[in-house]
Amino acid sequence: ASREYSGRPMQFITRVFVIEVTSAAVQAGVVEAVCQTLLECLHDQSMSGGEKNYQFSLISFDSHVHFYRLKRGATRPEMMVMLDDTEAVLPRPAHEFLAGLADCKKLISDLLKQMPSLHSGATEKESCLGLAMEAALQIIGDESGQVALFQCSLPTVGPGSLKHMAPSQHTKAEKTKYCGLQPTVEYYKSLSTVCAQRHISVDVFAFGTSFLDLASTACLSRFSAGQVTFFSNFHNKHNLVEAERFTTEFRLYLERPVGFGGIMRLICPPGVFVFHQTVCKSQILGVFVWRGAQVP
Numbered sequence: 001a002s003r004e005y006s007g008r009p010m011q012f013i014t015r016v017f018v019i020e021v022t023s024a025a026v027q028a029g030v031v032e033a034v035c036q037t038l039l040e041c042l043h044d045q046s047m048s049g050g051e052k053n054y055q056f057s058l059i060s061f062d063s064h065v066h067f068y069r070l071k072r073g074a075t076r077p078e079m080m081v082m083l084d085d086t087e088a089v090l091p092r093p094a095h096e097f098l099a100g101l102a103d104c105k106k107l108i109s110d111l112l113k114q115m116p117s118l119h120s121g122a123t124e125k126e127s128c129l130g131l132a133m134e135a136a137l138q139i140i141g142d143e144s145g146q147v148a149l150f151q152c153s154l155p156t157v158g159p160g161s162l163k164h165m166a167p168s169q170h171t172k173a174e175k176t177k178y179c180g181l182q183p184t185v186e187y188y189k190s191l192s193t194v195c196a197q198r199h200i201s202v203d204v205f206a207f208g209t210s211f212l213d214l215a216s217t218a219c220l221s222r223f224s225a226g227q228v229t230f231f232s233n234f235h236n237k238h239n240l241v242e243a244e245r246f247t248t249e250f251r252l253y254l255e256r257p258v259g260f261g262g263i264m265r266l267i268c269p270p271g272v273f274v275f276h277q278t279v280c281k282s283q284i285l286g287v288f289v290w291r292g293a294q295v296p
Helices: 023-027 030-044 101-118 129-140 172-179 187-197 240-255
Strands: 013-020 054-061 065-069 078-082 145-151 200-208 228-232
Touching (some): 013 023, 013 129, 023 030, 065 129, 129 145, 129 187, 129 200, 200 240
Parallel strands (some): 013 145
């Protein structure tokens, strides 16, 4: 796009893959399916944008966030665990968790091969999804990018934690929210607004092995121009229909063309103007964010 229809100059395609590695995710084969599909696309050289313009990062989470250092010139990836469950703090500079496909293809391939076995004995049931998302945004920094989130269980630790209560325990207000599929917390909506302002989209791949409260977590995609893909009763070995559908959907996600920082301009003659009725304080319109009547 020309300069007047772009929010910023052309950037690298930066993608951060945020994978849940709780016992539910490992037992359903989610970690194995994600890594296998990524490996296939990596070897086929079919990822959108090409190797020269592609930056890759991967983090995993259960009750803690796990980072994987992919420093250029290293012989193997290095895993680091963030023990703080209240605030996301990177253990190393952000660029050490980002790797260019052209420079670190073997390092990335080794990491993807090791991931399933590395977490094969997972027993942790708690999830700190909110912290993992905050960490992903810190890794991307001021660049445009995409976050692919793989969710298998309800977030119960740290910022954005949610509760799974029986219907009899709900208050009248909570029942109204659940029946109307309304978010039970504002955290994910606020986080997605930050993503939209920084030209970062979030795509959620949700696996229905348990209650997820997608009405809340789906806000990450809804307000950042992303999408939510749901896989019911997913199991990589026992439910081959859903396993094959995931492989197809995820390959399409990795291979399709991507654009960042698009701006829609409406140029009106004198006497005509765009009327904007403020629906909420965050200026969210559908999956877009209103930037103002005069965009520089």
